Amino acid sequence: MPKSSAQAEATGNLIKHLRGEVIPTAESGTSLRAYVGGKAATSQDLADALLGRLPLYLGIIAVLGFLLLAIAFRSFLVPLVGALSNVASILVGLGAITAVFQLGWGSELMRVGGGAPITYIVPVMIVGIVFGLSMDYQVFLVSRIHEEWAHTKDNRRAVQVGVAETGRVIATAALIMLGVFASFAFGGQRIVSAIGIGLAVAVLVDAVVVRMTLVPALMNMLGAANWWYPRWARRITPHLAVEGPTDPAPAAPAERVRIPVP
Structure with missing residues (x-):
């Protein structure tokens, strides 16, 4: 014993x-x-x-995220940026709980004792939840950028319009989730506090640093290359409308022609 x-x-x-x-x-x-x-x-x-399977878990999430975004936007670089940024947000959350709960940086202020090994369920929960939230923010942002690009073919304007029209919604959603997750952090229960701290930090960084700063900056720097897609991939990729099919324009009324009767 x-x-x-x-x-x-x-x-x-x-x-x-x-x-x-x-x-x-x-x-x-x-x-x-x-x-x-x-x-x-x-x-x-x-x-x-x-x-021991966590690296495989992260790898599968990154690949699935890439494939889903590639099908949705028919692009190579946009899904790549999205998948890597999702993994980065997850790693930030895992780093936060490692610093606080394993290394003991400030854990006593949260009344959860000193530094100790992290319970195995915490990283699994953080990876799954952060992936879902970051993917949601990514699709919401890029779908508006892609819509503007399809109309104007101006990548710089598309990024500006996309960030301007979706930034407030993403920030508001992230603040709501931040408040919910942060409320878990000070309950005195070590596992619950670890999940709350990891999710709160990951969501804050993902929304403010990644989605509204890093991703738009990279897409603006890459220019029209964002929307490059190989021809062979176009042939095998199914068509998927993120916002649903657009309504067809109403047909113009047929012009009446008078035919003289003899």
Whole structure:
């Protein structure tokens, strides 16, 4: 029985010491089979299993985000920027909880104790939720930019109009989510606080820094290359209207022609 708590670093070191040194020595030359069990060992095994797949999880999310945006906007660079920026926002959220809850930077102010390993469920929750929100903001922003580009073929004007007409909505939505997530951070529950802090920081950075600053700057710098798409990809990509099909223009009334009757 460890003297420290299940999430303490000393408990994790004890489990590794037992499995890596003590048990192999005791089993050597005998038929003995020993195992480390209990809540702490089970939690560490689950954490290793899930966090070991976290890079694959991020990779699948980035690829799926790229494919969805490519189908929606029939572009190569716009989906690439969107996928990489989504991953960047997720990493910011994960970095925030690592600094506060694992390294202990300010964790005592939130009444959640000192630095300790992060519970495995927290990164999984943050990755999924931040991906959904950042993808929503990205589609909302780029769909307006793409609409303006389709009408004017002026990339600079399209970016300006897109940011001007969607920036307030994105900022308002992000402030609402920031308030909701921040309210979780000061409840005194470590797991809930970690999820709240990670989501709040990630959403704030994603909306203000990424969607309204970084993405428009990159799209303005890339110019017309934003909308380049290979011919072979055009042939196999299905047509998808993000805003729904446009209503056809009403047909002009047929002109009446008088034919003289003899």
